[in-house]
Every structure is written in structure tokens, then in C-alpha cells.
Amino acid sequence: xxxxxxxxxxxxxxxxxxxxxxxxxxxxxxxxxxxxxxxxxxxxxxxxxxxxxxxxxxxxxxxxxxxxxxxxxxxxxxxxxxxxxxxxxxxxxxxxxxxxxxxxxxxxxxxxxxxxxxxxxxxx
Amino acid sequence: xxxxxxxxxxxxxxxxxxxxxxxxxxxxxxxxxxxxxxxxxxxxxxxxxxxxxxxxxxxxxxxxxxxxxxxxxxxxxxxxxxxxxxxxxxxxxxxxxxxxxxxxxxxxxxxxxxxxxxxxxxxx
DNA sequence: GTGTAACTTTACGTTAACGTAAACGTAAGT
DNA sequence: ACTTACGTTTACGTTAACGTAAAGTTACAC
Numbered sequence: 001x002x003x004x005x006x007x008x009x010x011x012x013x014x015x016x017x018x019x020x021x022x023x024x025x026x027x028x029x030x031x032x033x034x035x036x037x038x039x040x041x042x043x044x045x046x047x048x049x050x051x052x053x054x055x056x057x058x059x060x061x062x063x064x065x066x067x068x069x070x071x072x073x074x075x076x077x078x079x080x081x082x083x084x085x086x087x088x089x090x091x092x093x094x095x096x097x098x099x100x101x102x103x104x105x106x107x108x109x110x111x112x113x114x115x116x117x118x119x120x121x122x123x124x
Numbered sequence: 125x126x127x128x129x130x131x132x133x134x135x136x137x138x139x140x141x142x143x144x145x146x147x148x149x150x151x152x153x154x155x156x157x158x159x160x161x162x163x164x165x166x167x168x169x170x171x172x173x174x175x176x177x178x179x180x181x182x183x184x185x186x187x188x189x190x191x192x193x194x195x196x197x198x199x200x201x202x203x204x205x206x207x208x209x210x211x212x213x214x215x216x217x218x219x220x221x222x223x224x225x226x227x228x229x230x231x232x233x234x235x236x237x238x239x240x241x242x243x244x245x246x247x248x
Numbered sequence: 249g250t251g252t253a254a255c256t257t258t259a260c261g262t263t264a265a266c267g268t269a270a271a272c273g274t275a276a277g278t
Numbered sequence: 279a280c281t282t283a284c285g286t287t288t289a290c291g292t293t294a295a296c297g298t299a300a301a302g303t304t305a306c307a308c
Contacts, residue, residue: 054226054230057183057222057223057226058182058223058226059181059184060183068230071237072233072237074237074241074244077244082244082245083245085237085241086241086242092230092234093234096227096230096231096234097231098181099181100224100228102178102181103182103220103224103227104224106178106182106216106220107217107220107221109196110195110213110216110217110220113195113196113198113209116198117209117210117213118210120198120201121203121207124203
């Protein structure tokens with residue numbers, strides 16, 4: 001048997017609630033196997049969850065994370081699908097680069113404020 | 125007179141609705157001046173709005189943006205406030221660096237998928 | 249056999265971040 | 279005087295992303 005995870009195992013590992021995981025499934029972002037009625041998560045499912053949460057950390061909606069996940073599986077794609085995917089990748093790349101810029105701007109600004117604080121403290 | 129902006133001017137410039145701007149004020153993130161009942165935004169207000177929207181782009185909540193904005197004005201701060209601010213800055217910096225890492229990981233993954241797509245297209 | 253621990257589904261509740269509509273004031277153009 | 283454009287407040291509506299409670303099943307420990 002390939003290794004499998006229960007819902008609470010994944011919940012603990014990624015510090016989310018089982019409810020959240022079920023919600024992601026409900027939205028079609030996960031589709032774990034079943035043992036009777038009990039969900040059985042594969043390593044692939046685990047990766048998908050990781051992608052979802054990574055997306056969340058940088059402000060992606062679940063819909064955006066869904067796009068990202070789909071990009072991970074160009075499985076049985078024909079030419080037109082592949083070309084469409086390539087365009088989507090390009091768009092996401094631009095968006096991510098833009099976010100990096102915003103973050104860098106914020107970091108610079110924080111540095112400035114930090115300097116102001118330090119000199120203000122020095123003057124006391 | 126120092127230059128001022130109307131609500132719709134700012135709305136157009138930053139591509140948000142006046143409603144959104146009013147909402148930010150309602151939440152205490154903006155506090156524009158008034159001419160009668162009409163809001164009058166200063167350049168400082170404009171900067172604040174810019175900070176809010178920059179925060180949104182990288183997934184910050186309005187509350188988080190409020191923190192960021194407060195960091196911009198160490199105005200009349202005493203020693204304890206300054207030290208507290210320095211700690212907050214450090215926290216935000218760590219968070220931002222983490223987000224940059226997540227973004228970089230995503231970018232790498234996208235590159236991989238792109239390569240897969242290209243070879244798949246080549247094979248056709 | 250009785251907890252109790254982990255799983256399930258169903259369903260209603262909640263928070264954030266606005267959207268949208270109603271009803272009104274004001275100032276400029278024709 | 280009337281429309282058009284912009285502004286206001288009040289208030290209810292909406293979507294995303296879950297939280298939470300209820301009611302039930304299954305499996306294992308004692």
C-alpha cells in the first residue's frame with residue numbers, strides 16, 4: 001500500500017481544521033479516496049493541500065489556488081489545452097512578480113521606519 | 125492651499141469604488157478632512173490609501189494594513205512605544221520574507237510545468 | 249456493554265469586505 | 279426650472295471561507 005493519511009493527520013500537520021479540509025473538497029480542490037465513508041488522503045492529495053495553503057499565505061483565493069493546482073497536472077492535455085496553460089502560467093508569473101515588488105517596497109519602507117525609530121530612541 | 129483630492133478622484137486613480145474608500149474610513153483606516161459634509165483627502169490620505177491597497181495585493185487584511193499604516197507614523201512616540209514598534213516591524217519583516225519564499229517556490233514550480241508543457245508540445 | 253475517540257453528513261451561524269439601492273443635498277450647465 | 283453630476287447617509291444584500299452545533303456510525307479500550 002502506498003502511504004495514506006487521515007483527515008486529522010493532515011489537519012495537525014498543516015495546522016488547519018478538518019472542517020477546512022472538508023470544505024476544500026466540497027469546493028472541488030481535493031478529491032480524496034474513500035474507505036467506506038471515511039476519507040483517505042494520498043500523498044498527491046497532501047501536495048494539493050500544501051498548494052492550497054501556500055496560495056492562502058500569499059493572498060490567493062481558493063479559486064486562484066484551484067488554477068495553480070490545475071497547472072500542476074498537464075496530464076492528458078492536447079495542443080490547445082497546453083497552449084492555454086502556457087498563457088495562464090505567464091499571467092500568474094507576472095502577478096507573482098508584481099507581488100514580490102510590492103513586498104520589497106514594504107520591506108524598504110519598514111527599514112526606513114526602523115531607522116527613524118532607532119534615531120528617535122538614540123535621542124532620548 | 126495644499127493639494128487635495130475628492131473621493132472620486134482617488135477612486136479613479138486607484139481603480140476602487142468610492143464605497144470602498146468610505147468603508148476604509150468607516151473602519152478607521154482613513155480620516156479625511158471635510159468641507160461641509162464632503163470628504164477632502166490630503167496627500168497623506170492618498171498615501172494611506174495606497175498602503176491599504178498595496179497590502180490587499182499581497183493578501184493583507186484591512187487590520188494588517190492598519191498595523192502597517194501605524195508603522196508609518198512614529199510621530200509622538202515615547203520610548204516604550206518605539207520599542208514595541210520595533211518589535212512589530214521585525215515581525216512583519218519575517219512575515220514578508222516568508223511570503224517572498226512562498227512566491228519564489230511557486231515561480232519555480234511554474235517554470236517546471238512550463239518546461240513540461242513545452243516538451244509535450246514539441247512531441248506533437 | 250459502555251465509554252470515548254475519530255469519523256461522517258446536514259445545516260445554520262459568522263466575519264470581512266465591500267455591493268447596491270434608496271432617499272436626499274448641492275452646484276453647475278442649458 | 280430642469281437635468282446632470284457629484285456628494286452624502288442609512289440600511290439591507292452578497293460572497294468567501296470557514297465555525298459550530300446536532301445527530302449519527304464505526305472501532306477500539308476497558
